[in-house]
Structures are given as structure tokens and as C-alpha cells.
Amino acid sequence: MTTTQQPQNLETGPATTTEQPQAAQIEREFTIKARSQREQIIRRFVRNKQAMGGFVVFALVLLIAWAGPLVYGFEFAELKPEDASVGPGTAGHLLGTDGLGRDLLAQIMRGVQRSTLVILIAVGISLALGLLVGLLAGYYGKWVDNLLMRLVDLILTIPTLVVLIVVASNFPNARTAIGIAIIIGIFGWLDLSRILRSQILGLREREFIEAAHALGASDRRIMFKHLIPNMLGSIIVWATLAAAVTILIEASLTYLGFGVANDISLGKLVADGVSAAQTRPWLFYFPGLMLLLIALCINLIGDGIRDAFDPSNKKVRA
Amino acid sequence: MFFFTIRRLLSSILVLLASSMLVFALCVASFDPLSAYRQRQPPPPPQFFEALTEQLSLDQPFFVRYFTWLKGVVTLDFGVSNAGTPVGPVLIERLGITARMVVAAIVLAILLAIVVGVLTAVRQYKPEDYFFTFLTYVLIALPTFWFAALLKEFVAIQFNDLVGQRILFTLGEQSPAIELTGTGSEIFWDRVGHLVLPTISLAMLSFAAWSRFQRASLLDVLGSDYMRLARAKGLPYRSALLRHGLRNALIPLTTVVALGVGSLLGGAVITETVFVWHGMGEYLIMSINADDLNPVLGWMMIAAFFVIAFNLIADLLYAVLDPRIRLS
Amino acid sequence: MSTMTKPAHHMDKPSAEAILEVDNLEVHFPTEDGIVRAVRGVSYRLHPGEVLGIVGESGSGKSVTSLAIMGLLPKSARITGSVKFRGQELLEMGDKDLSRIRGKGVSMIFQDPMTSLDPVYKVGYQIAETVRQHDKNVSGKAATARAVDLLELVGIPNAKDRVTSYPHEFSGGMRQRVVIAIAMANQPDIIIADEPTTALDVTVQAQILEVLGTAMEETGAATVLITHDLGVVAGVADRMLVMYAGRVVESGPVDGVYYEPRMPYTLGLLGSLPRLDQTEKQKLTPIKGSPPSMVNPPPGCPFGPRCPLHIARCDEAEPPLTEVEAGHWAACIRNEKLEGDVQATEIFDADSTDLTDPVVADALPGTDAATVATGEDRP
DSSP: OOOOSSOOOOTTOGGGOOOOHHHHHHHTTTSOOOOOHHHHHHHHHHHOHHHHHHHHHHHHHHHHHHHHHHHSSOOTTOOOGGGTTOOTTBTTBTTOBOTTOOBHHHHHHHHHHHHHHHHHHHHHHHHHHHHHHHHHHHHHOHHHHHHHHHHHHHHTTSOHHHHHHHHHHTOGGGOSHHHHHHHHHHTSOHHHHHHHHHHHHHHHTSHHHHHHHHHTOOHHHIIIIIIHHHHHHHHHHHHHHHHHHHHHHHHHHHHHTSSOOSSOOHHHHHHHHHHTTTTOHHHHHHHHHHHHHHHHHHHHHHHHHHHHHOGGGGOOOO | OHHHHHHHHHHHHHHHHHHHHHHHHHHHHHOOTTHHHHTSSSOOOHHHHHHHHHHTTTTSOHHHHHHHHHHHHHTTOOOBOTTSOBHHHHHHHHHHHHHHHHHHHHHHHHHHHHHHHHHHHHTTTSHHHHHHHHHHHHHHHSOHHHHHHHIIIIIHHHHHHHHTSOOOOOSSSSOTTHHHHSOHHHHHHHHHHHHHHHHHHHHHHHHHHHHHHHHHHHHHHHTSHHHHHHHHTTOOHHHHIIIIIIHHHTHHHHHHHHHTHHHHHHHHHHHHHHHTOOSHHHHHHHHHHTTOHHHHHHHHHHHHHHHHHHHHHHHHHHHHHOHHHHTO | OOOOOOOGGGGSOOOSSOSEEEEEEEEEEEETTEEEEEEEEEEEEEOTTOEEEEEEOTTSSHHHHHHHHHTOSOTTOEEEEEEEETTEEGGGOOHHHHHHHBTTTEEEEOSOHHHHSOTTSOHHHHHHHHHHHHOTTOOHHHHHHHHHHHHHHTTOTTHHHHTTOOGGGSOHHHHHHHHHHHHHTTOOSEEEEESTTTTSOHHHHHHHHHHHHHHHHHHOOEEEEEESOHHHHHHHOSEEEEEETTEEEEEEEHHHHHHSOOSHHHHHHHHTSOOTTOSSOOOOOOOOSOOOOSSSOOSSOTTGGGOTTOOGGGGTSOOOOEEEETTEEEOOTTGGGGOSSOOHHHHSOTTOOOTTOHHHHHHSSOOOGGGOOOGGGOO
């Protein structure tokens, strides 16, 4: 009987160990092929039709938005007063033009590009802040936890949209996509910190954290090597849902007059389109539907990831 | 239970206090009541600004200003706006208007969420489940103002044409000056006509989120041991579902609804803008654009008050519904 | 072990008329990995007043069998075969008809008392509920009075006061007593106890078994006791079934199966029990390997890969249950090797379990790479 000193890396499952002859005899066809955890998660996601559908469509949209302008005839900033306010399909403008003769499809593609940037910046900032606060509160507990969570509760007593409006009104020069993204990011971490904090409170009690402590691992190491990897599921799910919320908030802010002004974003196109709803419906519908489509896909992907990490949601009930 | 209530009440008041300080700090940092004058051409003389600054106590230290304002708020005196009109009465009046929409939206959203949540949970993976799940996904991805605009610009007109009569209104919360010309009943129905579309737009996002939550909550309960025991005792499926399933599954919804008040208030601002209601939302946007400090302060305090109050109600309700909380 | 004595009437010969007839019961579950055949042809008879013990590992199908009888499996389950209660075919009945039988003809006790009771209703209400469900004429007051009586019967002190308590005010053992009270409320003909003591402390286990005995005495019900604890079965049951991989592999009177098991799995199980009454030191004989996956059972005896008596012929077909003694059946083509007093240590190799065996290692908990503290954690 062989004995091993190191804990085995069992991530890849028994399919790769072949030492003992009894192993082969017992294995036969009786056991289902063991898979690594990451493989299992990806496999579950790929099998989820809605999630994969969302993923594919989203990827297509991004592809069109970034590669489209290279092949499309019009530029987003190109003014063609002679073609102003024409409907879809006229004079080569696939989706029509606005009051200044700018091609709608070109603008939408540009808008999606900018909105993608908004998502990355806002979610990035919120992620960093949320991780910081959540880790501190969950790991150190007691008064740190109390203080931080009370602060979070306090900020949440004011409707987020209103806070954003007030803060945005302070910076009239920051009415670009990036500026708004930063503002959204600074206030978007509240629910993430709560989620992470409660997860950490649970993980803290598990033996492997105690073991790492006993080995003398530093706090930082425990946080980065042990805690965060175990919370990856929640973080990724949160990030996707936060992405969807971000573009919706950006659109609402812009509609109310406090969002993007000196730039193009998908939200701005939608907001501007509202006033043209009756007279030039294409300016209303296409940006709106595109925003809806993107948010929908992101939500489907987020839910798919959540189900992939925790399939217990899909159990059929008696 | 009594002491539980008292403790939560005191805690809520403290939170409200802390919130007021946060609100005050945020607003004072953001709004300069004199900004309108600064932009005048030619600009007024320095003595003008000095006089106004003293009059509005803008040079006092932060805490002095805070306490002065707080004293007023406690006695429901929200000060005056830049134009000199008392903020309090305006807030109250507009609150009444907005409340109609918000309350109607909450009720609608809760009812629909329970019905759809239960339906999709009980009929999991059947066509009804897929249909409503798809619907809720779409509603969650919809920008509120766009959906509201859709209803306003297209649905209202089509509907009115279909029925042949102007039933659904899209501008304002009532027809102008109807109090002067209409009977009580006419005023009521006029207001209802104006209420329908805004309520639907405001309610849809909450309904979608709450119904998915309710579905998950009920699915959890349906798989529980006590449901199985209830059926093993001889209760037919429907009795077990209603008496044991629903009773347990509705408890978490109270918390979710209470926590959603904040986002509903935000949504109300948007909806009022689309449908041009003269309620709290319009007042807020107006005041922010005019750098009007006191109205915004008043608005935020009222919003914070309602958010905290609803949280308190949710906590108490939870204790009433779940004996485990009550007796601990 | 149990300190329960069997109620007197169990010494009588059980009547020939079977109250429950299970024939060729099969249960399949569709899953994303394939169809799980949880129960693959179980048959048995239960007679009035009799105690039948069903023993097996997790995944052997013993709980699923009982849930199928009660009609409490998820709708996705495919059930075939026949289950007759007093001659009525249960598998054809709809929920409405079945619910008339549940709680009155056949009652069930579940494993985890902490989650079996509804947390938002009082205990008395939950007992009264089953009484009033089966007799609409009983008033609320009368039902509550009956609940008090039942609570006293199951040994809850201060029954009159406790009847208005909520489940979370009781300990696990007390909650299980309440569950037993609910099960016996309507004088059922059959009580199915699915691992009633597994979730409880050892000291409480004995008490609950006593309460169960009281229930059987009061109601005269036949009992199906499902457990993985062989000791419990020894003290309580008249007959027993041993289940493995969804089938019955041995059945017979308790004494017969215990003293002369004729299926290697049963022998292995008995050999893996520590015994206080042995005078000489004996090694325990763990059974190598793990139970097979129920998705694609290969032909042949499912216990084959783990069986020390395994020969090539074992893999050709699943051994049928054959009667090895009167009323004692075993599913092994080499059962005669176990005739007489054969010790587990003679057949199973006590030294040979290899813990680095990947199949065994796979069964150990905490094998996520993300949750293993490694040497690198040392500063």
C-alpha cells in the first residue's frame, strides 16, 4: 500500500491515476467519468440553451459594433443634411437618419462601443470597491463589519438614482461616457459588498481556512488564495447583472438630463429617441430595442452562470 | 414582541438621524443657492452676495447649519426655496400626487408577482412557466422610461381608438383644473384614467423582479420536508400548497418588497418625467437644475423617511409572520 | 442497540392475508447524465402487525421504494410495477384518492425531525390537521384534545401546555415524537419509518425507538422500518430485506439473515459492525470500493466488483433471488459458500483496503483544489 505525504491534487479526478491494478478493476464502467470543477461548470453553462443563446447573440452584437464600422458606408459623426430624418432603407441608410442627417446604424454601433466601455469601467470600479469593503467587513468582523455595513445601509436609504443625479449635477464637465461610468461605479458596489461579506462569514468557519491559519498564512494570502477563488461564482454572477443595470441606469440618467451629453452612448440614443417617437419612430425603436437586447442577453448569461455554479436551482420539486 | 417593536423603532429613528446628516452633507456640497446670481451678466456686486450669504446662513459652520435645518425638519418646517416659497406645503401636496402612483404600482406589482410566482413555480418547466419567465426577463431588461414612452406614445392612442373614447390619458395626473368644473365622481375617474399607464410602467420592473423571487421562494418551499409531511398526512396537493407552501413562501417577499421602495421612488421620478406629472419627481428635477438647496433636502428626507419606515414595517411584519423570529 | 421489546402480539403468527403487496417495483429518474434506475424490481409482502426492516447503504433505493408507495416522488419519476394496499392498486390512483389513504391507511415518518414540521404552525395544529383531514366531522376542540392525548402517548411532558408551542421550541428528539404522534393519529394500518433515528443523537435514538414501539402497540399497525443501522433492525424487526443497487439481494426472518447470511454483501455489512460482545479481538472487514452508478448498470451482479467470491460467471447475468432456506432468499449464485457459520473475516480481507485507491479517495470529502490548504500556505 503506497502512502502519500502531500495532499493529492484531485482536481482532475481519478481518470488520470492508474497505479494500482485494483483501481482499474473497480472502475470499469460503473463510475461516471469524473470531471474537474471548472469543466463541469462550463459544461453546464454550454448546455443551458437560454444562456448560450444570450451569449451568442451578445457576442454577435459586440462583433457588429466593433467590426461593423470598418465595412459600413457611413460614419457616426458624419452629417448629411440632405438626408436628414429619412426612414430606414433610404439612400443606403439601413436604419435611417436623425435630424442632422447622421446615420442611425453608425451611431448605434458607436453607441454600443461606448456603452461597452461604460460597463467595463463602472463594473470594474464597483468590483474593486465592493471587494475591498466586503473582504474587510467579512474577514475582520466585529466592529469593522458593523461600521461598514451600517454605512452601506445608510447610503441605501437614499434611492440610488437620486444620489447619482445629485452627484452628476456637481460635475457638468463630466458628461461623457467615461465620466458617467465613473460616477455609476463609485456607487455601484453596495450590494456586492453585502453579498461578499455574508459569503465570507460562512467560509471563515470552514476547516480549510482554519488550516491555512494554523500553517501561518498571512491574511492577504488567505483572502486572495482561498477566499476569493471560492467566491468567484457570486462575483461573476454579480458582475454580469451589474453590467446590465449599468447600461440601464446610464440611459435613465441621460434621459433625465444628468447623464451623457458630450458623447455618444446607447443610452443617449435611446433617450434622444423618446422625443422623436411619434414623428420618426425608427429613432425610438432601434436604439431602444438594441438596449433591450443587450440587457436581456447579459441577464441570460448572468443567470446561466449562476445556474452553472449552483445547479441545485434546477432541481425538479415533488 | 412589544420590546422587539420598541427596539426596532428606536433603531429606525437613529438611522433616520444619521441619514439626515448624510443627506445634508451631500446636498450642501452639491448645491449653491447663489449660483443663479453668479451667472448673471453683469454680475451683482460683492455686497449683494455677502448680504445673501448672511441671510441664508451660508457662512456658518457645517454643524450649525445642520442643526438649524434639522430643528426645522422635526417641526415639519423645510425652509423656503430660492424663490421664497415655503417648501413644506409644496412637498406635501406633490407627495399626495406621487403617492397615488407609487401605492397603486406597489399593490399591482405585489398581486401580479404572487399570482405569476405561484403559477410558474407550481407549473415548473411547463409552457406557462417558460412564457412568464421570458416575459419577466424582457421586463427586467427594459429601460423604464423607454417602456413608459412606448405606452404613452403608442399604446394609449391605439387603445383609445379601439374603444372609441378617450380613456387613457398621457399627460399629467389629471385634466387641468378639473377640480373646478367636475363632480367628485368625474374627478375620480379622470384621475384614474391618468393613473393607469404610469402605474403600469412603474409596476412592471418590480413585478418582474418580485415574481422571479416569489417563484424561487415557492420552489424552495415545495421541496421542503414539511411540505412532504403535509402530503404524507393526507392533505391533497392544493391544500398542502395553500396552507403550508404559500404561507411559508410569502414571508421572504415582505423583505424584498420593503427593500424595493428605494428603487420604486427612483422609478417614480422617471415615470413622472415621461408622463409630465406635477409630483415629487418633477419637483426634484426642477430643484436640482435650479441649484435649489432646501427643496432637494426636503425631498431626500421624505424619501429616506419612507425607505426607513418601510424597512421597519417589513421587520415587524416578518416577526408577525414567522414565529421563529418573534420568540427569539 | 435498541432496548425496545417487541409488543406482545408480534409473537403471534402474522395472518396469511398480506396488507401490502409490492410487485416488481421499478423507479427511474431522468437526469442530465442519463436515466438513473434507482429501484430495479423490488417485491415484498407485508402482513398485519408485522415489522419489516429494510437495510441498505445510501443510494440503495430503500427510501425511494417507500416514497413510491406513498406516491410522494417528483412528477418526473417513472414508476412501474404494482403496489397493492388492501387489494387496491396504489400506482394507478390519482392524488386525491391517494391522499385519503395517506395518513390514515399508510402513514410515514421521515428522517430529519428538524425540517419535518412546518415552522409557522403550532404543533397541536399540525396534529389536529391530520385528524380533521380524515374526519370532517371532528370539531377543532375535539381535534386539539386528541392532539393532547397523542402528545402524552409519545411521551411529551406537559402536553396540555406544549400543544400550543411551535416546532422550534422543541428539541430534535421531541420533534420526532410529534412526527410519530402525527403518524399514529388516525390508527393507520401501516407505518413506514424512513430512517427515523439517523439524524438523532445516539441516546435519543433508543428513546425514539421506544416511542415507535408504543405507536405500533397503540395502533396495531404493520411497520416498515428503513435504516442503515443493522443494530436497530436486529432488536425490532420480524423480517428484513437487504437492498443493494436498487434491488433486494437478501430477505428473510431477522434471525436467519443475521446468523446465516447467504449473500456476501450482507456478510460484509455484518462484518463491518463493531461488536461489544465479542470476547476475542476481531478485525473489522470494510468492503472495498463504492456502490455502482445507477445510470448504466452493466450486466451481471452489481456487487461483483467488490465481492471476494466473484467469479467470471457472476458478470453474465444478475443473480435472481433464490430460496436458500424456508422463507430466506438470497441473490447470489455462490450462496452455498456461505452455508454454516462463516465469519466475515474468512471471506473478506480485513487488511486490504487501500485508501489511496482512487475510487475510495474520490469518496473522501473536501477534494476541491480550491479548498485545500497546501504547503505554500506556510509563510
